[in-house]
Amino acid sequence: MVNANSPVSASASINKYKVKSIAIAILPLAALAFLFGLFCIVVTANDYNLELYLTNVINRGTVLVLVATGAIFIYTLGSFDISLGASTLLCATVGVLTYNSTQNVFLTVLVMFAIGVGCSLLSSLLASVFRIPVFVTTVAMMSVLSAIASQLIISNGSGNGLSLPKTVFGPLDSPWIKIAVIAVWVLLCAFLFDFTKIGRREKFLGANPFCAKLTGISMYKYAIIAFVMAGLGVVLGAIFTLSYSPTVNTGTASSIGMDILVAIVFGGMPISGGPRSKIYASLIGGFSYVLLNLTLNIVLRMAGVDSQGSQGITQIISAMVFLAVVYVASMNYRAKNLPR
Amino acid sequence: MEQLITKQRAKEIAKKSVGTLAIPLVFAVVTLIACAAGGRTMISGISGFSNFLIYAGIVTITTFALSINLGSGRFDFSLGSMAVLSTLISIKITSSMPVSSGTAIVNLLLCFAVGAILGAVSGTLYVLLKIPPIITSLGVTLIFEGITYSIASGKYINGGEAMAIYNFMNNNWWFALIVIAVTLALMIFVFDHTKFGRDYAALKEGQKVSVNTGIKEIPNAIVCYVICGAMMGIVGFLSVARSGGLDGRSLSFGSIGIMFNAFLPMFIGGFIGRFSNDKLGYLLAGLCMSMLNSTFAAYINEVSASTQSIINAVLLVVFLIYLSNEQTCKDLVTGKLFKKWHDAIKMRSAQRKTREEAE
Numbered sequence: 001m002v003n004a005n006s007p008v009s010a011s012a013s014i015n016k017y018k019v020k021s022i023a024i025a026i027l028p029l030a031a032l033a034f035l036f037g038l039f040c041i042v043v044t045a046n047d048y049n050l051e052l053y054l055t056n057v058i059n060r061g062t063v064l065v066l067v068a069t070g071a072i073f074i075y076t077l078g079s080f081d082i083s084l085g086a087s088t089l090l091c092a093t094v095g096v097l098t099y100n101s102t103q104n105v106f107l108t109v110l111v112m113f114a115i116g117v118g119c120s121l122l123s124s125l126l127a128s129v130f131r132i133p134v135f136v137t138t139v140a141m142m143s144v145l146s147a148i149a150s151q152l153i154i155s156n157g158s159g160n161g162l163s164l165p166k167t168v169f170g171p172l173d174s175p176w177i178k179i180a181v182i183a184v185w186v187l188l189c190a191f192l193f194d195f196t197k198i199g200r201r202e203k204f205l206g207a208n209p210f211c212a213k214l215t216g217i218s219m220y221k222y223a224i225i226a227f228v229m230a231g232l233g234v235v236l237g238a239i240f241t242l243s244y245s246p247t248v249n250t251g252t253a254s255s256i257g258m259d260i261l262v263a264i265v266f267g268g269m270p271i272s273g274g275p276r277s278k279i280y281a282s283l284i285g286g287f288s289y290v291l292l293n294l295t296l297n298i299v300l301r302m303a304g305v306d307s308q309g310s311q312g313i314t315q316i317i318s319a320m321v322f323l324a325v326v327y328v329a330s331m332n333y334r335a336k337n338l339p340r
Numbered sequence: 341m342e343q344l345i346t347k348q349r350a351k352e353i354a355k356k357s358v359g360t361l362a363i364p365l366v367f368a369v370v371t372l373i374a375c376a377a378g379g380r381t382m383i384s385g386i387s388g389f390s391n392f393l394i395y396a397g398i399v400t401i402t403t404f405a406l407s408i409n410l411g412s413g414r415f416d417f418s419l420g421s422m423a424v425l426s427t428l429i430s431i432k433i434t435s436s437m438p439v440s441s442g443t444a445i446v447n448l449l450l451c452f453a454v455g456a457i458l459g460a461v462s463g464t465l466y467v468l469l470k471i472p473p474i475i476t477s478l479g480v481t482l483i484f485e486g487i488t489y490s491i492a493s494g495k496y497i498n499g500g501e502a503m504a505i506y507n508f509m510n511n512n513w514w515f516a517l518i519v520i521a522v523t524l525a526l527m528i529f530v531f532d533h534t535k536f537g538r539d540y541a542a543l544k545e546g547q548k549v550s551v552n553t554g555i556k557e558i559p560n561a562i563v564c565y566v567i568c569g570a571m572m573g574i575v576g577f578l579s580v581a582r583s584g585g586l587d588g589r590s591l592s593f594g595s596i597g598i599m600f601n602a603f604l605p606m607f608i609g610g611f612i613g614r615f616s617n618d619k620l621g622y623l624l625a626g627l628c629m630s631m632l633n634s635t636f637a638a639y640i641n642e643v644s645a646s647t648q649s650i651i652n653a654v655l656l657v658v659f660l661i662y663l664s665n666e667q668t669c670k671d672l673v674t675g676k677l678f679k680k681w682h683d684a685i686k687m688r689s690a691q692r693k694t695r696e697e698a699e
Contacts, residue, residue, distance in 0.1 A: 126657060131664040135415075136607075139600055140653040140660075147649035154646070258417075258593035261478055271472055312490035315591055319482030326479075327469050337551055338561055339472045340413035 024329055028268035028284045031325060035291040042298050053294070055175050059244055061290040062178045063088070063237045063253065068260040068282035069189050070233020073226035075264060076199075076277040077219075078206040079127070079134040081227075084234055085256035086145035087119045091238035092248045093149045096164045097156060105168060113235050119145060120231030121224065128220040142257065150250045161249030164242055172243035185236060186283055189229065193279040198225055206273030263289050265326055292318050359615030360624070363608060367628040371635040380638035382631065390513035391582065391637075392630050397520045398578045400626030402602040403609060404527050405571035407622065408564050410606070412544045414473035418462055420590075420598030421484035422569050426455035427576030427586055428488055431501045443501055444508035444581075448519070451573035458484065459569020463562040485590050492588020502580050509581035516578070520623070523574060527619045536563060604656040605629050607663060 043053045067084050074081050094115045099108040123141050127134045153162050172178075193199035202222050205212045209219060241253055260282070265271055267285025269278050296317050300310035375382045383389050402419065409416045430450035434443055466476045509515060531537040539560050542550040551557050575598070580586050605625035612621030636648045643651075662669050671677035 126661075130661045132657065132660045133664075136603060136656070136660060139603055140656045143600065143649045143653035143656075147646040147653070151644065151646040154644070255592040255594075258478070258596070261474075262482075265475055265478075271475055308494045309490060311494065311591060312486040312488075314486070315482050315489070316486035319479045319486065322482070323465070323469060323471075323476070323479040326471050326475050330471050334470055337547055338467060338557055339470060340547065 020331070024331065025268070027325070027329055028266065028281070028288065031266075032284050032288045032291070035288055035295065039291045039295045042295055042302075046298060046302065048298075057287065057290055057294060058175045058178050060294075061287045062182060062240050063244075064256060064259055064263055064290070065182055065283050065286040066185055066240060067230075067233045067237040067256055068263050068286055069186055069279065070230040070236075071260050072189070072264060072269070072277060072279055072282055073193070073202060073229040074134075075269065075271065076193075076202045076206045076273040077223060077226055078209070078273040079223070079226075080261065080271070081123065081134070081138045081230060082257040082261075083119075083123065083138040083142035083145060084230060084237075084260060085253045085258070086142045086149065087116060087231070087234045088237045088241060088253040088256055089248070089250075090119065090145045090149040090152075091116045091234055092241050092252060093152050093162060095238060095242060096162045096246075096248050097152060099164055099168055100162075108168070109239070112238055113232075116235035116238065117228055117231035120227040120234065124224045124227035128223045146250070146254075149248075153248060153250055157248075161247045161252075164246040164248075166246050169239055169243035169246065172240065178240065181236065181240070182283070185233070186280065190279045192229070193277075198222070199279075202226060203273075203275045203277055206277065207275050259286075259289065262322060266322060268329055270330070289318070289322075292321060356615045360612055360620070363612060364624045364628055367631050371631045374635050375638050378639065378642075382634045382638055386513060387510055388634070390510050390516065392634050393513055393516040393520070394509060394578050394582045395633050396623075396626045396630035397516050397523075398575055398582065399601055399605050399629045400520060400623050401523055401571050401575050401578070402599060403605045403622040403626060404523065404619065405568045405575070406599055406602045407606050407609075407618070408568050408571075409473070412540070412561075412564065414466075414561075414564075415477065416462070416473065416565075416568065417477040417593070417596050417599070418480040418484060419568065419572050420595035421481045421488065422455055422458045422462070423572040423576035423579065423598055424586065424588070424590065424595055425484045425488045425576075426451050426458055426569070426573040427580055428491055428497065428588060429454045430573075430577070431497065431580075431586065432491065434501050439500065439504045443504040444515075447501060447505055447580075448574070448577050451577040452570050453573070455573020455576070456566045456570040459565040459567065459572070460562065462569065463565025466565065467558045467561055481593060481596065485593070485595055488588050488595075489591055492586075494589050494591075496585055497588055498585035502585050505577065505580045506582075506584035509578075516581070519574065519578070523571070524619060524623055528617065530567065531619070532617070536560065540564065601629070601652075604652060604659065607656070607659055611659075611663065 039053070039057070040050060043050050067088060071081060071084055091112050095108050095112040098111045099105065102108070119141065123134075123137055126132050126137045126141075156162060172181075193202075201212070201217050202225075204215075205217060205219060205222055213219060237253070237256070242248070245252070261271065263285035264281045265285065266288050267278065267281030267283065269281035269285075270276050293314055296314040297310055300313055301307065305313060371382060381388075383392050402423075405419055406416075427447075430447050433450055434447055437443060437446070462477070462480045465480060466473055469476060531540060539550070539555045542553075542555055543557055543560055547557070576586075579598075605622060605628070608625035608628060609621035609623075610618060612624050613619075632652075633648075636643050636651075668677060671680065
């Protein structure tokens with residue numbers, strides 16, 4: 001009989017913990033692979049055009065992944081920003097207005113960068129200099145940015161919104177270009193996040209801001225860097241929103257802010273940030289979420305549910321899967337008290 | 341001695357009264373001046389007053405619901421979806437009943453009950469899954485929105501029961517007043533005068549210590565969610581009373597906007613609560629928001645919805661800047677801040693001089 005306190009028992013329990021940790025770490029990737037396989041099976045079983053459907057997955061996932069990857073820098077700090085959808089909308093709106101009045105693509109992109117990064121910097125300024133809770137700052141920013149964008153769209157556009165000639169960003173509307181841009185952006189962010197002191201210090205700040213401050217790490221500096229990275233993601237998201245759909249209306253990118261939360265949690269990153277943050281969570285989570293929704297949609301239509309009914313049911317099932325995935329992924333980190 | 345105590349007490353009461361009423365009075369004066377300047381009326385007629393009360397009720401009760409869980413560090417995105425779903429279920433249940441003035445009252449009670457059940461579902465999921473409440477609320481929001489969309493077939497529901505509620509509430513302004521008064525009394529009783537309320541306050545201030553002293557956190561959390569759900573049921577009812585319809589088209593977090601209106605009143609109410617009671621503070625803040633909303637309505641052709649959103653958000657930011665830097669703001673007004681800066685600069689130059697001399 002092995003004593004519970006014996007070294008053999010301790011090593012067995014460490015091994016068990018390690019196996020569990022590894023299993024939980026690869027779970028999001030395994031889930032993505034499973035969903036991808038299921039999606040391909042469902043599409044081909046229905047004699048649908050797989051290439052067309054995969055293009056749809058890329059189209060839907062690109063903006064979410066680009067914005068979410070930048071946003072991970074903010075989430076790592078233990079903060080979060082729900083105004084990113086509104087920033088994307090404003091960035092795209094100002095981009096369309098700039099191009100329509102100047103016909104200059106370079107200037108349009110420049111203005112979009114200024115708006116995207118400027119909005120993020122304003123949020124970080126309010127949060128760090130005036131010490132307003134980040135979440136409330138982003139709620140206020142969300143209202144202000146979407147209201148400004150709506151005002152611009154209503155006063156300058158027609159009933160359908162503001163339109164940009166398809167030739168401006170249209171050439172970017174190719175799956176391979178989108179995959180290439182996602183790859184470059186994710187690799188750049190991964191480099192900053194995993195191989196430079198920016199990522200290490202952000203994780204430290206997310207895990208224990210008090211201790212990080214005592215070691216001389218400036219919360220302000222890293223908050224600004226995080227918001228700038230999120231701003232860059234917003235600009236890329238806005239450009240690819242316009243490449244796919246050159247007409248901007250008040251509903252454009254409206255759910256991105258919240259979808260980011262779902263995507264990064266789906267990708268296996270804790271919402272509290274800190275050392276367990278992963279840059280690839282946005283990539284895995286974003287595409288998993290899109291694949292899950294599309295697969296459910298097709299399956300429900302196969303089952304005879306009409307397209308309106310399938311939208312509601314798809315959302316219910318994907319929410320249940322989301323909760324189940326988070327439940328399994330957080331099994332190793334259960335506290336005695338209720339989490340807050 | 342007795343005279344001194346009475347004097348001190350009177351001073352304290354005066355201070356509390358001024359602190360409690362200052363912000364609502366400022367709001368009232370500013371909005372009345374704004375209306376008078378343009379030759380408009382803030383509240384015109386009984387229907388205007390009824391609308392004023394209904395909006396105040398929506399904001400106040402949403403603020404109650406938001407503050408319950410947010411105050412305990414539990415962020416709940418599902419408030420809006422609970423309001424819409426509870427009202428939709430209630431309307432569907434009563435749709436077979438003949439439409440009369442009693443329909444509105446039955447609907448209110450049903451909204452309250454269904455909201456409480458939805459809150460219980462949300463709270464039970466949170467305590468069973470033991471995952472952060474913000475994540476649970478994301479899932480719950482999506483589920484409730486999906487159910488709403490499926491029941492309403494993705495349509496805007498109006499006419500029938502919704503119109504009956506609208507007509508009843510707009511013809512009987514006193515009913516909104518009763519709803520607000522009863523909700524306020526209920527909130528004060530439950531959170532300030534019961535064991536549950538005391539446990540809630542203890543858990544809010546120190547979760548670990550409270551649990552270690554024997555307070556049962558799980559039932560307390562579930563009851564908090566139940567109360568939130570019931571409150572949001574009332575909010576859903578009042579929203580139908582205001583617009584005469586219910587939006588069943590919200591998907592992908594389209595319902596979360598309902599709770600964002602409650603952030604500014606929550607902070608204003610919290611500030612007023614320092615001088616009296618936080619729940620009373622939320623009510624006064626709700627009235628302030630309703631005054632602002634009525635002023636916007638008076639200028640409906642000049643002030644667009646986007647401008648209103650910007651004004652509300654700017655007010656929120658300015659108020660939060662004040663709250664987060666209260667001492668600095670006070671020092672700025674009294675001139676102490678400049679003295680502090682002057683002293684700091686003087687001290688630094690003295691230190692530099694000493695260092696240079698030492699070198």
